[in-house]
Amino acid sequence: MSSSALTKPQMRGLLAKRLRMHLVRAIIVSLGVATFYKFGVAEPRKKAYADFYRNYDSMKDFEEMRKAGIFQSTK
Amino acid sequence: MFFRAAWSLVLRRRRLGMRGIHSPGDTAHSQGKMTPYTGYHAQRSYPMPDEPFCTELNAEQRALKEKEKGSWAQLSHAEKVALYRLQFNETFAEMNRRSNEWKTVMGGVFFFCGFTALLIWWQRVYVFPEKPVTLTDEWKAKQLQRILDMKGNPVQGLASRWDYEKKEWKK
Secondary structure (H helix, E strand, O other): OOOOOOOOOOOOOHHHHHHHHHHHHHHHHHHHHHHHHHHHHHHHHHHHHHHHHHOOOHHHHHHHHHHHOOOOOOO | OHHHHHHHHHHHHOOOOOOOOOOEOEOOOOOOOOOOOOOOOOEOOEOOOOOOOOOOOOHHHHHHHHHHOOOHHHOOHHHHHHHHHHHOOOOHHHHOOOOOHHHHHHHHHHHHHHHHHHHHHHHHHHOOOOOOHHHOHHHHHHHHHHHHHOOOOOOOOOHHHEEOOOOEEOO
């Protein structure tokens, strides 16, 4: 029927192969996303808060707000 | 064989428009009725139904079906293909062929999006009432100034982008 014999295709273990490949990819992607979030978002945010509050004077802040006239309880 | 192939190509192209029309003298595809009036319902998710494609067989085809009951090694290539065509309308390759339908779909979607945009524009001109006072530019400016005075989100948000000494946005 066919002039040259075709190679026999993979008959077994197709789902297992697919699952293993997708499992590996999913783990890598998840770890990558988590690492990116930690070092791209979480650490800068922690640093921003630390920097803000290192030399923060709450009374000075309050006086500025009071002078701007936003409070109802005091002028 | 080639005549049948050419004719089946014609039939497939004009599948929906040519119910029951066939020239006298062709063989496997002149079954009179076409889907969905036959019992043959094949689709991509259910590609091999129980009913064969051609149920009304002429004498030559019946002889071939009798021969099929014997050993398949004695069938020639052309006979095997003929038996396949009796049983199934299209091969997998034919069934899975691409089409240009997506262009029509996308064109229709964009056209109706554009039409909707025209309707909404008309609505805005002729139907919508005046904007409330809180959406005027003066009110929005005073609102923003108040938020900056209250130092809203001073760490990473809005007030952190405002320079309180120079009274302008930080570069």
